[in-house]
Structures are given as structure tokens and as C-alpha cells.
Amino acid sequence: MKSSVITFPGSNCDRDMDVALKKFGFRNKMVWHADAELPKSDLVVLPGGFSYGDYLRCGSMASKSKIMQSVINFANSGGMVMGICNGFQILVETGLVPGVLLRNKYLEFICKNVFVKINDKKNKYFKNLDNEVLEFHVAHNEGNYFCTNDQLKEIEDNNQIAINYCDENGKIEDQFNPNGSIKNIAGIFNKEKNVLGMMPHPERMIDTSLSGEDGSLFFKTLINNLK
């Protein structure tokens, strides 16, 4: 399986993602934001970081960079595109997934492990994953998911919520919502479910000596689902 990780000026989780993808069998290529052509890929990842210094709105500048037109075309033709953290912010700015990510409710940068409950498994990202709840890491200042009421209705009608913040048993309640996101939303799909944006970092959970291994479960399942 071939993957591509896009590096924007200010990306800082791109190499972590490269390590994670390679560890679980992807042949990964790093792609510079100013390139026009996307290498042949089964998966494209927009990594975390602070592209363009988070100027104007997080992800807004990166969403207009040269490579993104190819990424958008790839996504619109059914290609798998995953945005993590800043990558999620870039995805919402392109309009590939609905909504926006606002400043965290309590104005603090959040850096901690969280539990997320998988809301939908009828997609190539979470299909065949045994767990209902995963422990991932979040590190963000603007992860407060927001959308209009009309958008929320559409998202719910189409089952586009991917993961919600919860406790270790999968209970989705306000007290387990780290950043004020509507309905504890931590990740969301496009309608066709080939595009996934999420705030948590699975690539930070791939080594038991450093963290947990729920990221390993995620990547192992993902590559098998793509085969």
C-alpha cells in the first residue's frame, strides 16, 4: 500500500506520521506543499502541526497551497484522505468535510490522552476494528468542532460523525469533552466516508514503551482494510 504525507511550512507531525505508516507496512512518500502532482497513493495524510503559523485561521493558508488542488481532486474521485489535527483544520478549510474548528472553549492549549468512541464502522478507516473505544493523544488550541444546525442535521442523518470524546468505557458526556466540541465530536467524515478529519493523533500511540498501542490497532486495521 502506498501513502503520501504532505508537508506544509510549519507541519511538525509529518515525520511521526511517516514513521507510523512505515511501521505498519505502508510505502510512504513525503510530498512538499508546493508540488503540483500527487504521487500514486492509496492514502493521503495531512499531518498535524502549525501550517503557516496558524495565520488568519488554522489551516486556511495551507488549504490554498498548490498540492491541495491535487488532494481535493483525489478525494473527490474517491481517494482516501486523512487529516490529523492541523490536517483536520486544513480539511475543513477546503470544504472536504463540513464544519469548522474554533478556539478551545476554555482558551487553553490541551495536550493529553483522551478516549474516543468509534461512532461508525461502515468505512475503510474503522471497519474490522474490534475495539469500540480507543485511547489517542490530543494536542491542540483550536479543536472545538462547530457547525451550523443545518450541517449538524445533515452530518447526523448521513452518519458522518467518526469519533466522539468519551471516557474509558465509551460514555459520551460533557465532562469528557476537552474542548467544547458540539456533541463531543472528535472526528468527522465526508458524505462518502473516504475523507476523515480528526483532532486526535493515532501516530503518537504506536509504541508501548512511549505511549499506548491503540494507534497501532488503528494503523494495522487501516492497511488491512485498504488491501
Place this chain on the structure above:
Amino acid sequence: MKISVIITLKKDVLDPQGKVIHQTLDGMGFEDVNEVRQGKYFEIDTKETDNDKAKAKVEEMCKKLLANLVIENYKIIDPK
């Protein structure tokens, strides 16, 4: 010609920064304040000399980059 744009958050969107500014003002003794909403201000110096054309261009900029219409409104201020 210089054109200015003001971007504000839509009414229903939570503005935690505005809230904190409000609380701070309150603590400083400005107790009459009902609400504070924080926004952005842009000054765009363009080569275009035609008022209407320049405004149309800036409107396009607002829609495509300067504002995110899910959460923000924009207001273009007439060039002087």
C-alpha cells in the same frame, strides 16, 4: 486604492476570547458592558482604480480566503 474589511463572528458562534475580554473589562470597573465580540480588520491596498471593481474583487477575497462563512460575516468598507 485602499479598501478595508471587517470580519466578525456570526451571532450564534461562541467567542471565548470576547468573553474573557468582557470579564476583564468588568474586573477593571467597566461594568456597563453587555457583551464583547472580537473580530478582524484588514486593509487591502489594490492597484484597481475602479471602486465597484475593487469592491467586487475584495468580496471575492472575503468569500475565498479572508472569512470562513460557516462562522464569520464580512463587511467591506467603502473606499474613500
